[in-house]
Amino acid sequence: MERDDQRKIERLGTLLRSMRRGVAFTGAGLSTGSGIPDFRSPGGLWTRHRPIDFDSFLSSAESRREAWRRKFAIDDATNGAAPNAAHRAVARLVEQGGIATVVTQNIDGLHQASGVTGEKLIELHGNGTYATCLDCGARHELAEIRPGFEATGEPPACRICGGFVKSATISFGQPMPAEAMRRAQDAAREADVFLVLGSSLVVYPAAALPVSAKQAGAALVIANREPTDLDPIADLVLRTDLVALLAPFA
Ligand SMILES: [Zn+2]
Structure with missing residues (x-):
């Protein structure tokens, strides 16, 4: 390993051990x-x-049908996915008190599966492990929806109000959840260390959060395989594999 990389990893370790209001x-x-x-x-x-x-x-009913067909195809392709060492490291840092809030663009539920729940977790793009009614908000389990969809090919309707049922994710063209964005912005402004882990920071408005954090005085760390537009304002940039990088903290 390059000496420069080693120095960066040591710097990351120092930040992770000293932070008190970190945001991942x-x-x-x-x-x-x-x-x-x-x-x-x-x-x-x-x-x-x-x-x-x-x-x-x-x-369009045809679009709803296609959305559900793809949803179950993706679920089949990723079936059995479990948290990796990077998720576990984040969960450990939350448990130890260094990370106050995890803000995620992911919809896979793997932060919950690693033990980060409730107030500590903000899912900006929703959660794909269940569905909700767009009219009354009732939660529907995918395992209950799927047999009916496969038998009839008809997109699911709410058992309570008959409304459209959709995966509990934020689709393109759907407004960002205001409450989740507000909480994420508050967490960013209060952060002492803001860790970007595996995001290319191209999806706005979520990608504005690191800028808010930095402007409010946080140390900004960007760990991502590809360069990001915010690398020039970051205090530390790491292009290492996240699992290898964070496994020592898991
Ligand atoms: Zn409903």
């Missing part, structure tokens, strides 16, 4: 180590199948 901002790169592909990456699912946007979901 996580993206697809954190979960690739669990076998979940980055749909935005070249050749990824979203470059082959344009995502179904929210307006289409609302206006």
Whole structure:
């Protein structure tokens, strides 16, 4: 390993051990180590199948059918994904009190599976491990929806109000959840260390959070495979594999 890299990793260790109001901002790169592909990456699912946007979901039964068909196909492809050492390191740092808040762009539920829950976790893009009714908000379990969908090919309707049921994720064209964004902004402004883990920071407004944190005085650490637009303002940039980088902290 290069001496420079070693020095950076030591600096990361010092920050992780000393932080008291850390924020971990996580993206697809954190979960690739669990076998979940980055749909935005070249050749990824979203470059082959344009995502179904929210307006289409609302206006077209065929779009709803296609959205559910893809949803279950993706679930089959990622079935059994479990948290990796990077998720476990984040959970350990939360447990030890260094990380106050985990803000994630991921919808895979792997932070919960590693033990980060409730107030400590903000899911900016929702959660793909269950579904909700768009009218009344009732929660629906995927395992209950799937047999009916496969038998009839009809998109699911709410058992309570008959409304459209959709994976509990934020689709393209769907407003960001205001409460989650507000909490994430508060956490960013209060952070002493803001850790970007596996996000290319291209999806706004979420990608504005590291800038808020930095402006409010946080040390900004960016650990991502690819360069990001915010690398020039970061205090520490690491291009290392996240699992290898964070395993010592798990
Ligand atoms: Zn409903």
